[in-house]
Amino acid sequence: MEPQPRPVTPAAPPTIVGDRPPKPEPIDSEVLLLVEGKDSHNFFDALCKHLKLSDQLQIMNFGGVRELKEFLIGLRSASGFGDVKIMGIVRDAEQSSASAFQSVQESLKHAKLPVPVNPEQFSYDGQPAVGIMILPGQGQPGMLETLLCKTFADTPERHCIDAFFKCVQEQCPDSRVSNPEKARTRVFLATKKKPHPSVGVAARIGYWHLGQEVLEPTRKFLQSLTAATD
Structure with missing residues (x-):
């Protein structure tokens, strides 16, 4: 069987x-x-x-x-x-x-x-x-990133970042940035010696001016x- x-x-x-x-x-x-x-x-x-x-x-x-x-x-x-x-x-x-x-x-x-x-x-x-x-x-x-954008509002990096997004808008009209604050914080962090995409980890590294x-x-x-x- x-x-x-x-x-x-x-x-x-x-x-x-x-x-x-x-x-x-x-x-x-x-x-x-x-x-x-x-x-x-x-x-x-x-x-x-x-x-x-x-x-x-x-x-x-x-x-x-x-x-x-x-x-x-x-x-x-x-x-x-x-x-x-x-x-x-x-x-x-x-x-x-x-x-x-x-x-x-x-x-x-x-x-x-x-x-x-x-x-x-x-x-x-x-x-x-x-x-x-x-x-x-x-x-x-x-959001948090909106607040963090204000910490570098008067820096040379901010002027460069704004120019970058303006260029993208002009040269790539179909491009859409859904969250400008998040995008700007990540571009700002990309200018650092050791870039990190996380704004929280960047705070631990010391990239945000907490004062x-x-x-x-x-x-x-x-x-x-x-x-x-x-």
């Missing part, structure tokens, strides 16, 4: 990790800074080191803007969350600073966390206190986070 073939068990569908928000890591600080993506994580890590605040707060990457709500819910059950006294959330404005701020407010409400009334102000209506910063700041649309006046609101937001636990 010929052996019967074994039944084939259907393979389980692959898990798409990209559809899930990053899992909150254990918390070991009273101060949390939640940021949008790896580039922002690296940038704010460099800025905190520049301000000598690295040992006073913990930075977490919540992933993309659509993942913040679930990340906050998961954060509440993370080890050490009960000891957190204050938390800052930083995300890009994209097309609208007001819409971005309202989106973060809704995520906080969903996670039953304090909800600030205005950007860069803290809500102390519960623990932890919570503040929100929308980049590039001052109610403007844009620039345009970064003062961002520095103050970080400083206000750590000052609240003094």
Whole structure:
């Protein structure tokens, strides 16, 4: 009698990790800074080191803007969350600073966390206190790269970069730059001795002037986070 073939068990569908928000890591600080993506994580890590605040707060990457709500819910059950006294959330404005701020407010409400009334102000209506910063700041649309473009606005490189994009527009009319700020930061980084396409890694290398006046609101937001636990 010929052996019967074994039944084939259907393979389980692959898990798409990209559809899930990053899992909150254990918390070991009273101060949390939640940021949008790896580039922002690296940038704010460099800025905190520049301000000598690295040992006073913990930075977490919540992933993309659509993942913040679930990340906050998961954060509440993370080890050490009960000891957190204050938390800052930083995300890009994209097309609208007001819409971005309202989106973060809704995520906080969903996670039953304090909800600030205005950007860069803290809500102390519960623990932890919570503040929100929308980049590039001052109610403007844009993102981290928009703010970084301002750090080299008056440099010779900026004039050359503008001339480059003008030339491309004139010589290649079918060319389209979908995100001018991101494009300009990458061209600026291409002028460095060891170019790197990541604006966050570039911050760690020291390619951004973190003491620039345009970064003062961002520095103050970080400083206000750590000052609240003094």
